[in-house]
Amino acid sequence: MTEIRHIVFDIGKVLIHYDPELPYRRLIPDQEKRLRFLDEICTSDWNIEQDRGRRWEDAEALLIERHPHEEELIRSFRRHWREMVPHSYDGSVAIMEGLIEAGHDVTMLTNFAADTFSEAKEMYPFLHKPRGVTVSGEVGLIKPDERIYRTHAETFGLTPEATLFIDDSEKNVEGAKAAGWNAVHFTDPEKLRADLKSFGVL
Structure with a gap:
């Protein structure tokens, strides 16, 4: 060797x-709704593209266009990122x-x-x-x-x-x-x- x-x-x-659920336990107290949000909207597949270099502004705009009623929660992913680490x-x-x-x-x-x-x-x-x-x-x-x-x-x-x-x-x-x-x-x-x-x- x-x-x-x-x-x-x-x-x-x-x-x-690292746990992206941490701030959302406060923002979405209902567990079922919280997990659905992270499984269907701010997903790991969506987040990994920021790891690849996509700008947060573009990532947020993409989801807000699809889910306009969830704008604040979508923006909260980056806004409260420090709570995840x-x-x-x-x-x-x-x-x-x-x-x-x-x-x-x-x-x-x-x-x-x-x-x-x-x-x-x-x-x-x-x-x-x-x-x-x-x-x-x-x-x-x-x-x-x-x-x-x-x-x-x-x-x-x-x-x-x-x-x-x-x-x-x-x-x-x-x-x-x-x-x-x-x-x-x-x-x-x-x-x-x-x-x-x-x-x-x-």
């Missing part, structure tokens, strides 16, 4: 919590910081809208600690598209077979493997420590 020289972290649900995962953040302090090459690769990622960096200073980050909304590509892994490797000079990627999404893990990386599925810090040990990193 090739020695791991580069470690790449996903961010959402690996380093920081209320805390970090201290265990995995500690692992990442420990790797950096030990001299490992650590970068990040994330599906994130460019503007909300800027806000996330303000909220969570540890996001400045890795050597760098590829943000999907800035490059116009999203995981698990193999091209975003290649872009990240080229940008930061990573050797694919010497790279280990950590992501909470199994399809993104498979995308990394298709790009020639090693990759592990994140579920909790304990499993991550075990995975890192299995690759000879810890």
Whole structure:
């Protein structure tokens, strides 16, 4: 097995919590109505296009044209975005910081809208600690598209077979493997420590 020289972290649900339902529990108290709104209007498929680079103004206009009576709730998605990322995962953040302090090459690769990622960096200073980050909304590509892994490797000079990627999404893990990386599925810090040990990193 090739020695791991580069470690790449996903961010959402690996380093920081993300749940778009959180502000809507307040805005739409009725659970059935709330889930229907998120399943049928401000859907994950709609939101992922902002991660790909679509402007929020265009995304909102698209939905408001279809659902004019829901304009305020549609605009609330971006307006109350900070409520969706209320805390970090201290265990995995500690692992990442420990790797950096030990001299490992650590970068990040994330599906994130460019503007909300800027806000996330303000909220969570540890996001400045890795050597760098590829943000999907800035490059116009999203995981698990193999091209975003290649872009990240080229940008930061990573050797694919010497790279280990950590992501909470199994399809993104498979995308990394298709790009020639090693990759592990994140579920909790304990499993991550075990995975890192299995690759000879810890």
